[in-house]
Amino acid sequence: MPTPELLAPAGTLDHLRTAFAYGADAVYAGQPRYSLRVRNNSFKDVTALAEGIAEAHRQNKAFYLVSNIAPHNDKVRSYLRDLAPILELKPDALIMSDPGLIMLVRETWPDQPIHLSVQANAVNWATVEFWRRQGISRVILSRELALSEIRDIREHVPEMELEVFVHGALCMAYSGRCLLSGYMNHRDANQGACTNACRWNYRPVAHQHDHTGDLIASSCGTGTNTEEPKEILLEEPNRPGSFIPAYEDEHGTYIMNSRDLRAVQHVAELCRVGVHSLKIEGRTKSTYYVARTTQVYRQAIDDAMAGRKFDMGLMDQLEALSNRGYTEGFLRRHLPQEYQSYEQGSSFLGTQQVVGSVVDRSDRWLTIDVKNRFAPGDQLELLTTSGNLRFIAERIESADGRPMGLAPGSGYVVRIPRPDQTPGDLSHSFLTRVDHP
Numbered sequence: 001m002p003t004p005e006l007l008a009p010a011g012t013l014d015h016l017r018t019a020f021a022y023g024a025d026a027v028y029a030g031q032p033r034y035s036l037r038v039r040n041n042s043f044k045d046v047t048a049l050a051e052g053i054a055e056a057h058r059q060n061k062a063f064y065l066v067s068n069i070a071p072h073n074d075k076v077r078s079y080l081r082d083l084a085p086i087l088e089l090k091p092d093a094l095i096m097s098d099p100g101l102i103m104l105v106r107e108t109w110p111d112q113p114i115h116l117s118v119q120a121n122a123v124n125w126a127t128v129e130f131w132r133r134q135g136i137s138r139v140i141l142s143r144e145l146a147l148s149e150i151r152d153i154r155e156h157v158p159e160m161e162l163e164v165f166v167h168g169a170l171c172m173a174y175s176g177r178c179l180l181s182g183y184m185n186h187r188d189a190n191q192g193a194c195t196n197a198c199r200w201n202y203r204p205v206a207h208q209h210d211h212t213g214d215l216i217a218s219s220c221g222t223g224t225n226t227e228e229p230k231e232i233l234l235e236e237p238n239r240p241g242s243f244i245p246a247y248e249d250e251h252g253t254y255i256m257n258s259r260d261l262r263a264v265q266h267v268a269e270l271c272r273v274g275v276h277s278l279k280i281e282g283r284t285k286s287t288y289y290v291a292r293t294t295q296v297y298r299q300a301i302d303d304a305m306a307g308r309k310f311d312m313g314l315m316d317q318l319e320a321l322s323n324r325g326y327t328e329g330f331l332r333r334h335l336p337q338e339y340q341s342y343e344q345g346s347s348f349l350g351t352q353q354v355v356g357s358v359v360d361r362s363d364r365w366l367t368i369d370v371k372n373r374f375a376p377g378d379q380l381e382l383l384t385t386s387g388n389l390r391f392i393a394e395r396i397e398s399a400d401g402r403p404m405g406l407a408p409g410s411g412y413v414v415r416i417p418r419p420d421q422t423p424g425d426l427s428h429s430f431l432t433r434v435d436h437p
Helices: 013-021 046-058 073-087 099-108 125-133 147-156 180-185 264-273 287-305 313-319 337-343
Strands: 005-009 026-029 062-067 093-096 114-116 138-140 161-168 203-205 207-209 215-217 230-235 243-248 260-262 277-280 352-361 365-370 379-384 387-392 413-417 430-434
Touching: 005 013, 005 287, 013 026, 013 046, 013 287, 026 046, 046 062, 046 073, 062 073, 073 099, 093 099, 099 114, 125 138, 125 147, 147 161, 147 264, 161 264, 161 287, 215 230, 264 287, 264 313, 277 287, 287 313, 287 352, 287 379, 287 430, 352 379
Parallel strands: 005 026, 005 277, 026 062, 062 093, 093 114, 114 138, 138 161, 161 277
Antiparallel strands: 161 260, 203 230, 207 215, 230 243, 352 365, 352 430, 365 413, 379 387, 379 430
16 A cells, blocks of 8 residues: 655744654645635745745655635635746645636646645545546545545545545534634634634623523623523623623534544554545644644554554654544544543643753753743653653753753743753754653
């Protein structure tokens, strides 16, 4: 079976370089105007994209340009004009969802490879075959599919490349087609401005009905009424005075917070099925997130291709990341016993917290750009492209050699003794504090 591509997110050039350093075969990034990531996206102009595409090609890696919005007329008008100078840079493919934009690109640049975005919601083999006949070279399948359905699509349309998400945030909507942010905050998820309103912390507010029957806040404090189905008036703590009605019945509420997808335990099966690309979500996440997830999924792919047994420790390594609890999504409906404990009790802060990045080294010292507090005696882990090393730093000094009782947090640069067995290459290295060994 061919080795699948490992595809990582790149919100910035630093994310791109980190992904490649930890083993990604390709990255995806997009212009804020035409992709679903407006915030934390440094690829705002042709110059930044040119540097990213050139960097990828220097390393014999792939760079995919995301153009997957649901465009209104104004963006259709400007799309080809804005795309033309970028295509001169030769990105390896466009990731697109809108049939109209796909038609325009196919007419203007018939040889340009196009991958169908997950936003297009391909969930069956007939849809995949349809897009194959339109000249699409790869389909990114919806997250709502089971392993058996992916296998069935592979068998029905063997000519089509398939891509599957294996890690990252999930939406309470069909593969991201959500209206909640646009309805509540006037920031449209399908235009790249999602506020993740489904994940906010809400509190119930005492309420009553107005003359039209709508719910309004009352003055008697926090609480709910006792009618069935249950009615709740919610207030988001960061937006006091802004109330949102929600209705709860036997199926739950209409505002939900999904767990994060983690499918590392299914990498071997996805390889056997013949999936061409395994994709990590998270263009707005940190470089540490990119490093950790890419490292873990790189090992999972390499182990699967070498016929090695799945390393359950990889699931623990992903627990080091901040997460909303993990799920394997729709890949299986019933979990076997050995995975039950991984579905309960996840720390939302993760078992580790990144406390800094290595910015310099000598034979005796590591210089750390501090991100979060850590102190002498803390158990630390050094995450590097050559492997990870756990140790305890018994001493912390300022950059000029003065002893420090702790590294207070962001804005400080400190040094710690270089532990034995430290790898030689410490570029793109991170230091974490192990809170739950």
